[in-house]
Amino acid sequence: MTTTSDAVAKVLQGSVDLHCHSGPSPFPRRFDHVEAARDAQERLGMRAIVAKSHHHNTVMDLLAMAPRLRELKTEVYGGIALNSFVGGLNPHAVRMSLRMGGKVVWFPTMSSGRHIECHPEGAGFPTETVPLTCERIDIIDERGELKPEVGEILDVIEETGALLSGGHMYPEYIRQLFQEAKRKGIRRLIVNHPNFVIGAEPEQCLEFVELGAFIEHEVGMYDPEGNMRWDPKSLLEWIERIGPEHTVLSSDLGQKTNPAPVDAYLRVCGALLDLGLPEKDLQRMTRDNPSYLIGLD
Template sequence: MSPRPAIASVLDGLVDMHVHSGPSPFPRRFDHVEAARDGARIGMRAMVAKSHHHNTQMDVLAMQGRLADVEAQVFGGIALNSTVGGLNVHAVRMTLRMGGKVVWFPTISSGRHLDCHPEDGAFPTTTVPLTLERIDIVDGEGALKPEAIEILDEIKEQQAVLNGGHMYPEYIKTLFEEAHERGLKRMAVSHPDFVIGADPALCRELIELGAFVEHEVGMYDPEGTQKWDPKNLLTWIETLGPEHTVLASDFGQKANPKPVDAWLRVGEALLDLGLPEKDLRRMVRDNPAYLLNLDA
């Protein structure tokens, strides 16, 4: 076995809140157990399995036997797209009460995502033909739909994480304002500069409401499909502050490297650019551990 690179010691205890392991209608590189087992290379403490199509908590429970010898904790969640009935509080309730940790508001069913991907509303091509419908969280007057509010209350009751999904920035702000009013403590907005289009000024408003801004290291991996410049990620971190930032992988797709390899490459790139080790640790370990309430 080859020795662990030095960056692995900095990443030790990492919590990845955005892993696209399988099963999934989208082609995936590996399943949740294999993803968690591979995380041992960097001492991963926990991960959240995300699917755009189904409740992953039931996957995790079905895999408990195989997870018995895996050190990392594995959690699931639910994305409120049309394949789970959209704003379906019953599906949310089951997911969270069975141990799920994250509720992503509409991703591939959001109007913003469909604007960006009008050909099929998705990133890769699904392995089976599926239907997809747009899901909006506001009514014709711009007010949150009652079912969205009911879901917020369930998230609060279960102390789970509210994620803004891939929605229009103004919808995310409306949702988070209501969440803040209702006393939700754990909120995150994913990749504000990918699909969503939320600028730093809006992100600051979301931070004031109690949200963390999640950036995906997979997008900055030179071996991945996006290959963004890590300097841009550092600029975001410096602009908003590591105390308000969470880093996640957003990897697991068949066409991309393993999440751990992206963590190693991008983590090292950030340190080479001058990011202090303590700030990297905070964003990959402390902040996501707080969101998942791991130390309660």
């Protein structure tokens, strides 16, 4: 029996999307942060979403949108991705973002060496609406050690209790970053889509889990109406290998040419339930784990 959308929505009440690509953005987006939150509230009763941009600090967007956001129950949080558009490994930008309410720091995504290898000249990503330049940002110096700015940034993350993401970096860079983060007492760490761009195997992800990290998978990758359309069975295999207690499901959606995040959640989570995933495990990955990671519980 196929699980109905209404039944899936009931299970997903109170969920949190840590990876929403609403706008504004130089990439074409289907809606702004307020519209994304309204859709999440009205159709899924989501507790919160995190607005992510590869290009800028989204906290300032949300402060500007505060009068509209106050009308909604679904909370919206922001953060900063350390690409060249914000100066790369820029402790000053991180301090501003987190001290003004930001919840997440993504280490280089589009500016990481791994991302550039996978998407040379931006291939496979939307065309930006304005001409921009993007430079490679590495966290390791010529001696193979973390650059001093990384330590400064980690200190701010520890001070504010923010969530540290490994971005789109090489697995070995993520490991080195997380080892230092653990040494500094950072308790909230996440790896985004390990099997897309990053190329981390389950065994490597179990090492990240030992360092305190959660492994995030994107429902947008497994939606049959999205641009990637991977098999949900492979997602279930990842969940079973890593364990739902260390896994997060987010959307990674908001792009103009992709489905709305809520639609992908309903389809993919419904497919997981049909494959035998227990409801309590789904709630843990969509509600409990992400709520912990941004300090809601």
